Amino acid sequence: MNFVLRPHLVDRSRSFPVGSVHPGFQPRIAARDVPLLAVEAVSLWFGGTVALDAVDLSVRAGEIHAVIGPNGAGKSSLINVISGLYRPDSGSIRIGEDRFARVPTRRLARLGVARTFQNLALFRGLTVFETVTTGLVDRISAGLGAQILGLPQARCEARALRERAEAVIALLDLDEYRNRLAGTLPYGVQKRVELARALAPMPRLLLLDEPMAGMTATEKQRMSDDIRAVRDATGATIVLIEHDVGVVMSLSDSVTVLDHGQRIAFGAPREIQANPAVIAAYLGATADEVAA
Numbered sequence: 630m631n632f633v634l635r636p637h638l639v640d641r642s643r644s645f646p647v648g649s650v651h652p653g654f655q656p657r658i659a660a661r662d663v664p665l666l667a668v669e670a671v672s673l674w675f676g677g678t679v680a681l682d683a684v685d686l687s688v689r690a691g692e693i694h695a696v697i698g699p700n701g702a703g704k705s706s707l708i709n710v711i712s713g714l715y716r717p718d719s720g721s722i723r724i725g726e727d728r729f730a731r732v733p734t735r736r737l738a739r740l741g742v743a744r745t746f747q748n749l750a751l752f753r754g755l756t757v758f759e760t761v762t763t764g765l766v767d768r769i770s771a772g773l774g775a776q777i778l779g780l781p782q783a784r785c786e787a788r789a790l791r792e793r794a795e796a797v798i799a800l801l802d803l804d805e806y807r808n809r810l811a812g813t814l815p816y817g818v819q820k821r822v823e824l825a826r827a828l829a830p831m832p833r834l835l836l837l838d839e840p841m842a843g844m845t846a847t848e849k850q851r852m853s854d855d856i857r858a859v860r861d862a863t864g865a866t867i868v869l870i871e872h873d874v875g876v877v878m879s880l881s882d883s884v885t886v887l888d889h890g891q892r893i894a895f896g897a898p899r900e901i902q903a904n905p906a907v908i909a910a911y912l913g914a915t916a917d918e919v920a921a
């Protein structure tokens with residue numbers, strides 16, 4: 630992998646149209662029409678409970694794709710299958726050119742996949758900068774001896790990783806917090822730090838399990854802006870679970886709706902909003918409420 634990072638060029642005030650990539654980052658895949666992720670007829674059972682029932686999903690490179698559905702619909706199970714935590718009972722997962730019956734968790738970083746979890750999981754004793762650099766551990770190739778001795782290769786690598794962390798901190802506007810203990814920051818900022826840590830290895834596929842859970846409306850708006858900025862700056866493909874329909878409709882390029890483990894709808898947010906099955910099954914609301 631060969632990323633070029635120019636943190637001084639990371640400027641969030643610039644707007645990058647879909648299909649372009651921020652000059653501070655060079656992602657591995659930037660082609661938009663190629664499906665980066667394909668979930669093919671995946672089923673997953675827990676005893677007698679079907680969590681995923683022959684679910685298909687296809688996400689093009691550079692898209693923001695939302696997975697929605699009522700409680701117990703299978704959303705987390707789907708993310709856990711894509712990130713290799715669960716082995717599906719049948720079906721396959723394709724990431725880029727590679728197809729798996731079970732995604733190998735140990736190869737996730739090399740496959741260019743990173744994820745966040747529903748619950749915050751930050752080390753309380755680490756600063757924001759240190760937390761972000763923990764996302765880069767898999768990127769260290771110099772041996773321990775070379776690091777201890779400060780050999781040129783190790784020094785060069787350390788500098789590149791530091792620059793990587795700096796670029797992410799700049800992109801997510803975390804500069805003012807960089808030396809603060811991550812666990813002491815307001816909840817919304819901690820979630821941003823978590824996003825920064827996941828982004829640090831420059832994944833081509835970023836899986837976000839309820840990144841806005843428990844947030845106020847203002848924090849959600851901020852997180853939406855951040856997620857969009859990440860996609861626009863890095864070209865990463867983003868799959869996220871979110872309950873707030875308003876957020877999903879304004880943030881996503883495409884949406885999958887699950888109910889009782891089945892995919893009941895897939896399409897652009899506007900189509901989803903008007904889909905009677907979605908309104909009935911997931912939202913339990915009127916079309917007007919969905920559109921609100």
Ligand SMILES: Nc1ncnc2c1ncn2[C@@H]1O[C@H](COP(=O)(O)OP(=O)(O)OP(=O)(O)O)[C@@H](O)[C@H]1O
Binds near residue numbers: 699702
């Ligand atoms: N580890 C597990 N063991 C047993 N059953 C499970 C497990 N994980 C999920 N399930 C079951 O699988 C189904 C799908 O659960 P999942 O957590 O994927 O749904 P979800 O859409 O993410 O729900 P929520 O919005 O409440 O987080 C549910 O019936 C759930 O009870």
